[in-house]
Amino acid sequence: MRRTAVGAALLTAALAVTGAPAPAAPAGPALSRPARDLGRQALPANDGWAAEGAGTTGGAAAAPDRIRVVRTRAELVEALGGDNAANAADATPKIVYVAGTVDGFEGPDGTPLDCADLADPDYTLDGYLAAYDPAVWGRVDPSGPLEAARVRSAANQTRQTQINVGANTTIVGLRGARLTGLTLMIDRVDNVIVRNLTLADARDCFPAWSPTDGDAGNWNSQYDQISVRRSEHVWVDHNTFTDGDNPDGGQPTYFGRPYQVHDGSLDVTHTASLVTASWNRFAGRDKLMLIGSSNTVGPDVDRLKVSVHHNLFDGDLQRLPRVRFGQVDVHENHYRLGGPRFEYALGVGVRSAIVAENNFFTLAGDVDPADLIHDWGGTALTERGSWLRQGGGPAHPVDLLGAYNAAHDPDLGGDAGWRPTLRAAPVLPTPLVPLVVGAYAGAGRLPL
Numbered sequence: 001m002r003r004t005a006v007g008a009a010l011l012t013a014a015l016a017v018t019g020a021p022a023p024a025a026p027a028g029p030a031l032s033r034p035a036r037d038l039g040r041q042a043l044p045a046n047d048g049w050a051a052e053g054a055g056t057t058g059g060a061a062a063a064p065d066r067i068r069v070v071r072t073r074a075e076l077v078e079a080l081g082g083d084n085a086a087n088a089a090d091a092t093p094k095i096v097y098v099a100g101t102v103d104g105f106e107g108p109d110g111t112p113l114d115c116a117d118l119a120d121p122d123y124t125l126d127g128y129l130a131a132y133d134p135a136v137w138g139r140v141d142p143s144g145p146l147e148a149a150r151v152r153s154a155a156n157q158t159r160q161t162q163i164n165v166g167a168n169t170t171i172v173g174l175r176g177a178r179l180t181g182l183t184l185m186i187d188r189v190d191n192v193i194v195r196n197l198t199l200a201d202a203r204d205c206f207p208a209w210s211p212t213d214g215d216a217g218n219w220n221s222q223y224d225q226i227s228v229r230r231s232e233h234v235w236v237d238h239n240t241f242t243d244g245d246n247p248d249g250g251q252p253t254y255f256g257r258p259y260q261v262h263d264g265s266l267d268v269t270h271t272a273s274l275v276t277a278s279w280n281r282f283a284g285r286d287k288l289m290l291i292g293s294s295n296t297v298g299p300d301v302d303r304l305k306v307s308v309h310h311n312l313f314d315g316d317l318q319r320l321p322r323v324r325f326g327q328v329d330v331h332e333n334h335y336r337l338g339g340p341r342f343e344y345a346l347g348v349g350v351r352s353a354i355v356a357e358n359n360f361f362t363l364a365g366d367v368d369p370a371d372l373i374h375d376w377g378g379t380a381l382t383e384r385g386s387w388l389r390q391g392g393g394p395a396h397p398v399d400l401l402g403a404y405n406a407a408h409d410p411d412l413g414g415d416a417g418w419r420p421t422l423r424a425a426p427v428l429p430t431p432l433v434p435l436v437v438g439a440y441a442g443a444g445r446l447p448l
Contacts, residue, residue, distance in 0.1 A: 005097070012161070014063020027080050029067060029068065029097070029199040031069070031097065032448060034366060034447040034448050035172070035174060035448050038172055038195070038196070038446060038447070039059070039060075039062075039067065039095040039097065039170055039172050039350075040060045040095070040170075041060070041193075041194070042055060042057040042058065042060050043055055043056040043057070043235045043276060044424050045424065046421075046422050046423060046424045046434060047235075047276055047278065047307075047422070047423075047424040048275075048276030048278065048306075048307025048309060048329065048423070048424075049244065049273070049274045049275060049276055049305040049306055049307045049327075049329070049422055049423050050233050050234060050235045050274050050275055050276035050307070051276065051422050051424075052233075052259060052274050052328050052422060053233075053274070054233070055112065055233070056191055056192075056193060056233040056234065056235045056276070057059070057191060057193075058093075058095075058169060058170035058191060058192060058193030058235070059093045059094045059095040059096075059164065059168055059169050059193070060090075060093070060095075060170065061093040061168070062093040062094050062095045062170075063093070063180070065256045066092055066093060066094040067094070067095045067097075067110070068094075068095075068096055069097045069098075069099050069174070070096060070097070070098055070099065070102065071098075071099050071100050071102065072102060072106060072110060073101075073102055073103060073104060073106040073163075073182070074106075074110070076096065076098070076102050076163060077163065079094065079096045080094065080096065080163070080164070080165060080166060080169065081094075081166055082160070083231035084162075084163065084164055085159075085164070087163075087164045087165065087166050088164040088165065088166050088185070088187060088188060088189060089166060090166035090167075091166055091167040091189070092166075092168065093168040093169075094166075094168065094169050094170070095170045095172070096170070096171045096172070097172050097173075097174050097177075098169065098170065098171065098172070098173045098174060098177040098178075098179065098197060099174045099177060100176070100177065100178070101176075101177075101178040101179075101180060102179050102180070102182070102273065103177070103180050103181050103182070103342075104160065104163065104179075104180065104181035104182025104183075104202075105161065105181045106160035111159065112266050113116060114398065115157075115205035115206075118153060118156040118157045118160060118205055118206075119153045119205070120149040120152040120153045120156065120158070120235055121149075121151075121235075122145060122146070122148075122149035122152075123146065123149035123150050123152070123153045123206070124126075127146055128142075128146050128147075128150060128209075128287075129254055129255075131144070131145075132209050132211075133147045133255065134148070134211055134217065137211075138211075138223050139211040139212060139217065140211065140212075141210070141211065142208070142209055142211075143170075150206050150208065153205065153206045154204075154205075154206045154208075154222065157204070157205055157206065157223075160370070161181055161182045161183060161202070162182070162183045162185050162223070163182050163183065163184055163185065163222065164185050164187070165184055165185060165189065165190040165192055166188045166189055167191050167192065168190075168191050168192075169189075169191075169192050169193070170192075170193040170194075170195070170284070171184070171192075171193070171194045171195070171197070172193075172195050172197075172441060173195070173197035173198070173239075174196075174448060175444065175448050176444070177196065177197055177198065177443070178197070178198045178199075178200060179197055179198070179199050179200070179225075180199075180200045180201050180244060181200075181201055181202065181203060182202060183202050183223045183224055183225065183226070183227055184199075184225070184226045184227070185229075185230040185232055185442070186225050186226065186227065186228045186229070186231050186240045187227070187228075187230055187231060187270075188230045188231060189231050190231060190232050190233050191232075191233045191234075192231070192233070192234045192235075192306040193234075193235045193237070193300045194226060194234075194235070194236050194237070194239065195235075195236075195237045195238050195239065195446065196237075196238050196239065196288050196396060196444070196445075196446050196448070197239045197240075197443055198239070198240040198241075198242065198443045199225040199226065199239060199240070199241050199242070199247070199265075200243065200244035201243050201244040201246045201262075202223045202224060202225045202262065202263070203221075203223070203243075203246060203261045203262060204221030204222055204223050204261050204262070204263065205261075207219045207220060207221045207259060207260055207261055208220050208221075208222075209254075209255065210352075211255075213228055213353060216256060217255060217257055217331070218257055218260065219254070219257055219258065219259050219260040220260060220263075221260050221261050221262055221263045222263055223262075223263055224263050224264040224265065224266070224267045225241055225264070226265070226266045226267075226270045227264070227267050227269070228266070228267065228269070228272045228275055228403055229269055229270040229271075229272055230270050230271050230272055231272045232272070232273055232274040233274050234272070234274070234275045234276075235275075235276050235278070236266055236275070236276070236277045236278075236280065237276070237277075237278045237279055237280065238278075238279045238280065238440075238441070238442065238443060238445055238446050239280045239281075239442070239443055240280070240281045240282075240283060240442040240443040240444075241265040241266070241280065241281070241282045241283065241285060241288075242283045242284060242285065243262055243284060243357040245259070246440075247284060248260065248261070248262055248285075248286045249341070250419070256303070260286075260344055262285070262286065262287070262404075264287050264288060264290050264319070265285055265287075265288045265289060266280075266288070266289050267284050267289065267290045267291075267293075268289070268290070268291045268292075268304060268306050268326075269290060269291070269292060269293035270293055271299045271300055271303045272303065272304065273303040273304055273305045273306075273326070274305055275305070275306045275307070276306075276307045276309075277289070277306065277308050277309075277311060278307070278309050278310055279310045279311065279437075279440055279441045279442070279445070280310075280311045280312070280441060281308075281311070281312045281314060281441045281442030281443070282311065282312070282313050282314065282316050282320075283314045283315060283316075283318065284314065284315040285316050285317070286316070286317045286318065286319075286341075287318060288313070288316050288317075288318065288320055288321065289308070289317050289319050289320065289321035290319055290320040290322050291304050291306050291321050291322065291324065291326050291328055292304050292323060292324025292325050292326060292349060292352070293324075294304075294324070295324060295349070295350045295377060297350075298349070300324065300325040300326075301325055301351070302325075303325065303326065304323070304324065304325050304326025304327075304328070304401065305326055305327050306321075306323075306326055306328045306329075307328075307329045307331075307420075307422065307423075308321060308328065308330045308331075308333065308434075309329070309330075309331050309332050309333065309423075310332050310333065310436070310437050310440070310441060311333045311334075311437070311441060312333070312334050312336070312437050312438065312442065312444065313333060313334070313335045313336065313337065313345070314336050314443040315336060315338075315339070316337065316338070317339075317341055317342050317343050318342075318343040318345075318347070318374075319347055320335065320344075320345040320346065320347075320376075320379055321346070321347065322346075322347025322349060322376060323346075323347060323348065323349050323352035323353075323354050323378075324349035324350050324351065324352055324376075325349075325350065325351045325352060326352065326353065327353045327355075327416075327418050328352065328353065328354050328355070329355050329357075329422070330346065330355065330356045330357070330359065330421040331355070331356070331357040331358055331359065331420070331423070331427060332357075332358050332359065332427055332428055332430075332436075332437070332439040333359045333360075333433070333434050333437065334359075334360050334362070334433050334438065334441075335359065335360070335361045335362065335363075335372075336362045336366075337361065337362070337363055337364070337367055337372075338363055338367050339364060339366070340366065342364075342366075342367055343344060343371075343374070344371055344372060344373065344374035345372045345373070346372060346373050346374070346381065347374050347376050348373060348375050348376060348378030348379075348380075348381050348412060349377055349378050350376070350377040350378060351378070351379075352378045352381075352416075353380070353416040353417055353418055354381050354382065354416055355381045355416055355418070355419070355420055356381065356382065356384075356386070356400075357382075357383075357384050357385050357420075357427060358384075358385035358386070358427045358428060358429070358430045358433065359385070359386055359387075359430070359433070360386075360387045360388075360389075360395075360430050360431070360433040360434050360437075361386065361387070361388045361389070361398070361414055362389050362390075362401075362434065363388065363389070363390040363391070364390075364391065364392035365390060367390070368407070369390070369398060369400060369403045370403040370404050370406065370407035370408065371404075371407075372400055372403075373401065373404040373412070375408065375410075375412060378412065378414055379412065379413055380412055380413035380414065380416050380417065381401055381412050381413075381414070381416055382414065382415055382416040383399075383400050383401040383414070385427070385430050386398050386399070386400050386430065387430040387431060387433075388400075395431060397430075402416055403441065
């Protein structure tokens with residue numbers, strides 16, 4: 001009984017930080033009381049790096065005329081300031097509720113667009129493939145008229161599908177809300193909240209061929225579902241990230257490599273910092289969360305401070321997360337991983353300082369626990385409290401760092417050099433993590 005009572009108390013504490021309503025405040029459109037409260041809610045105190053300093057309030061101070069419900073791309077752009085090219089500079093507090101499906105591939109008049117509508121007149125995929133086939137072009141970067149046409153095509157898509165978000169903004173999905181075919185770009189701003197949305201298929205119509213990327217070259221796309229750059233105090237919470245009905249596994253192969261049309265789910269790069277990613281579900285994606293955009297020692301040092309907690313990584317392949325430079329707190333997440341395309345979970349990059357605590361790993365039988373960690377040029381990882389269940393077997397504690405070091409050289413050290421202090425509740429016992437995360441992570445779990 002005593003153990004049960006302690007577990008119940010810890011469970012209650014954990015659920016308290018998933019989104020308790022804030023005090024009521026006036027709102028503009030006709031919305032339910034829970035929806036109004038959710039739009040005004042700030043990040044709880046101590047809830048990860050985004051709580052550092054002044055914390056993260058998003059659009060909590062929005063006046064009634066800056067509270068909108070949007071159902072189309074045009075309405076979303078209007079609610080964020082009215083001009084997509086300039087909306088990043090709109091720092092007026094604002095709350096945007098998304099209803100239904102907002103499609104980035106939607107013209108100003110609501111007409112559906114496709115990749116052909118965004119292509120430069122001089123670009124065709126068939127022409128690109130013929131021009132830059134390594135058997136013809138060699139293994140050097142594409143250049144010349146067709147590559148220039150691809151770059152112009154990509155610029156057309158950026159103007160269409162990259163939605164710029166300004167400071168002091170909260171974006172909340174109403175029941176069933178979905179953003180498809182677009183990127184939320186949070187760049188050079190402070191104080192943004194994104195919650196309760198399903199983000200699907202941020203596809204790139206014009207991937208670039210990079211013949212020197214790896215031993216055989218790779219196709220690379222440029223659009224994340226949420227991109228955080230040069231920004232601070234960002235809270236991404238209770239969202240679901242998916243490729244929808246356009247999975248990477250369904251793409252063709254060109255030049256012997258998969259035609260990659262998706263990039264990251266939630267990338268934090270270009271000196272961004274003070275970000276909390278909590279209670280999200282990442283389902284069946286390849287490249288997931290890149291923290292730090294290059295190995296160059298410079299402005300990223302002492303930045304890229306991110307908390308990743310109570311997320312469900314469900315059938316994803318890599319970057320869960322991959323980290324350079326940042327102090328990144330990865331705790332109480334559930335990893336359900338496996339399959340022939342799985343690569344790794346925790347990427348230990350240059351001068352990274354990951355603390356991984358009380359994470360639970362449910363693995364298919366074909367995944368070696370030693371491969372859950374990948375060394376991308378780092379030196380150390382603090383890892384403790386991990387549990388593992390594999391192939392239907394019993395759950396048990398596991399020393400992931402020890403397993404990695406036994407199978408790989410050089411060894412990684414066991415001390416990342418810092419201890420997290422910004423946590424809103426005591427950590428759960430790891431065996432409870434799948435139960436709690438499974439019940440509460442992802443879109444559609446908040447009261448509306």
